[in-house]
Amino acid sequence: MSSEDIRIGVFICHCGTNIGGVLDVPSLTDYARSLPNVTYSADNLYTCSEVGLTEIKENIKEHELNRVIVASCSPRTHEPLFRAICQEAGLNPYLFEMVNIRDQDSWVHMKEPEKGTDKARDLIRMSVYKAALLEPLERVKVAVTHSAFIIGGGIAGMTAALNLGNQGFKIFLIEKEPELGGLLNSLNKVFPSNEDASKLLEIIDMIESHDNIKLYKSSVIENITGFVGNYNVVIKQNKKTINIDAGVIIVATGAIPLSPEGYFGYDKKKIISQLDLERLLKDDQVKANNITMILCVGCRNEERRYCSNICCMSAIKNAMLLIEKNPNTHITILFRDIQAAGTDYEKYYRRAREMGILFIKYLPEKPPIIKKDLVDVYSDLLNQDIKIPQDLVVLSTPLIANEDSEVLAKMLKVPLEENNFFLEAHVKLRPVDFATDGVYVCGSAHWPADIAESTSQANAAASRASIILWKDQLEVEGSTAEVKTELCIGCEACIRICPYSAITKDEETDTAIVNKVVCKGCGLCGASCPKNAIIIHHFTSDQIRAEIFTYGGEI
Amino acid sequence: MGFLCNWCSYAGADLAGVSRIQYPTNIRIIRVMCSGRVDPTFVVDAFLHGIDGVLVLGCHLGDCHYITGNYEAEIKMSSLSKLLNIVKFSDRMQLDWVSAAEGNRFAQIVSEFTKHIQELGPSPIKENKTKTQCIDDLEAVKSVLESSRLRGLIARQRDLVTEKNVYGNQIPAEKFENLLNDAIYNEFVRHKIVIKIKEIGKSVPDIANEIGIKAKEVLEHIVVLRSRGLVDVHEINEEIPTFISIRGG
């Protein structure tokens, strides 16, 4: 720490009555002013309003503040805004700290205003001591390769490719199968419009003839390295190894329908899957009059807790198509719950009921029993067993994650959720991003999605990706790790622990070095280094200890 | 005091706020980017500064924003917990998982932990009778956790047990566990000896007495400590040597 004068400004927010209605904000403001290094403190009605922000900027200038603290809501939502304001006022954005006295204080201690105010006092004091140790950090700049690498040539991958290709970016689209199209190749007609799946696949021609799209069919990914703006992918096509440079990567690897092998005596003849039915319908090969469909086969159970999202609608669709073709067909759908949300899908479901399709709810603990020519099912509603004649049983199974998703996730350094689907950075705020910058996800790779969802996610992923692709240079997060070379003994523990392979060894000095562009600042290496040779900027051990000591005090 | 990772548990704590779930006011939260950032010595520091209980919260296993961070946290905290167990502080520390969607769970963990700590009462470090003993113990724990010997072992734990080493064999988890347990215990005693003889030279039987272990054990540790250059003979009184720590050793 240099010996410069530390001048901290503390701004405490009322958030209307959200904070001010519970905590004693004026007393907190006075308290803040009494703390070491605090030059200025004030309360604001709404710190994030235009008035509040202007006040911060003016006071930075007027009082020559070189550290700013805002005590208000959560840094998870508001830190970027306040940092930007500091920057506008000429202050390094890393000289800013936030204290959470709303989400983690006034809102959760509404009945204990005094104790809540005590807590806020402690939190502000901790922050003031940490702030004194903050250092200005630089955001590193990197150049961007203006091309995208897209994994998976299903409807999602193709939609994203077309979107970015039409914006003028170079696209590399890889498909492991010999043909594009993914699952749609096996489908007959698609809900809710009931148009032919082949009609939607006309996009394949546009992709194949597109000037900006380079296709690699029957190809597999061997390795992925690099970082946002500068990924390098090695793929293999017919024993030929190809190197590809791309600024962004989009994962559109889809999912696969679970084979009902082992469920309800699946035999592919009289007891078939919904996917088998799609193929039979396509070839007009269905010969049955009494058809029973069973939903949620192999999902929403202990092994797979999730709902596969698309099966209810697919079953309803095929039931209707069968009746349209032969009005004498009797169809019974055995369900647990029907998922048909939204105006279109609900309408679709109603129409199915009007057409005479019978819907019976079964209980998972009393599953239907398939006998020769009959299905026996206990109806909870009627409180009795029902016998339904059948000459064809169709099982709806969930979409499950690709087998190789773990390998791919490792190469991309992105997480999977418990069912091995790809896990986004934030379910609501960043639904198609990964935490790893420059990597996106769309379609069923993320979660079983229907076509409408897959294409909207694909367009979303493409537009997120284009934010990066349109730039010539990127600024990356400044709070990263740094190795103090003089302390490092080259034990390589950090190299193995870093989830992003951000650390390498400088062979000459035999010490570790961090690639600032790749490092995410997670801190794992710092907490592990045997020699304490790694500084985790913005969350340094000294800064964290300052918070601990300030709260604990001397004993 | 709670250490919360930015992505899941801190978000879960925010959600508790958005949902207005009320919980005790005792907790003070320190935000870190990942639970794996929590150096075990932070927790010891908290105890050394009179904090009664420490929660470390991360994302559920498999959901860490940084992929493997919470596995690393689990490894670190388990070693820490073993050490704290020796000095009877382990039930004042808890590692748990809270997702961004679990505002309720966060509030519940905080409420239960607060209750648990209230039942245990204030940290013994704040009582005159037990103060020095606690400080000595915790300082010993801290210096073990700072020693490159143990840090190195912990840092490589996941690697050593999950991946084959250069000779192509994998160390069975159980064997590693035993190895680690021994190392933890021995290192703790050694560091404690060093602390006990920081200021004044003491003889082997005296040290044994103070720490409450056999003289033979103390002697073995002294031999190791001498070879590491941490301890030396202070003086010889009536043929009984006394030993003292070497500063900066």
Ligand SMILES: Cc1cc2nc3c(=O)[nH]c(=O)nc-3n(C[C@H](O)[C@H](O)[C@H](O)COP(=O)(O)OP(=O)(O)OC[C@H]3O[C@@H](n4cnc5c(N)ncnc54)[C@H](O)[C@@H]3O)c2cc1C
């Ligand atoms: C029986 C059934 C009926 C359905 N009916 C309808 C319907 O009527 N209406 C509707 O909207 N939706 C329907 N769906 C859902 C529809 O199939 C999906 O919405 C759609 O397939 C999702 O597209 P996608 O591009 O995400 O995935 P996919 O179609 O699965 O495509 C993924 C592609 O990625 C490729 N790939 C995977 N891994 C790799 C890799 N590592 N490297 C290279 N390439 C890879 C695959 O080979 C595949 O071509 C139905 C699904 C089923 C199972």
Ligand code: SF4
């Ligand atoms: S800064 Fe946060 S706490 Fe203050 S008014 Fe804005 S939202 Fe509310």
Ligand code: SF4
């Ligand atoms: S863990 Fe620490 S000592 Fe070991 S190589 Fe990394 S920086 Fe150097």
Ligand code: SF4
């Ligand atoms: S802070 Fe995290 S991402 Fe950065 S080098 Fe260390 S372990 Fe890797």
Ligand code: FES
């Ligand atoms: S980010 Fe939550 S545990 Fe790693």
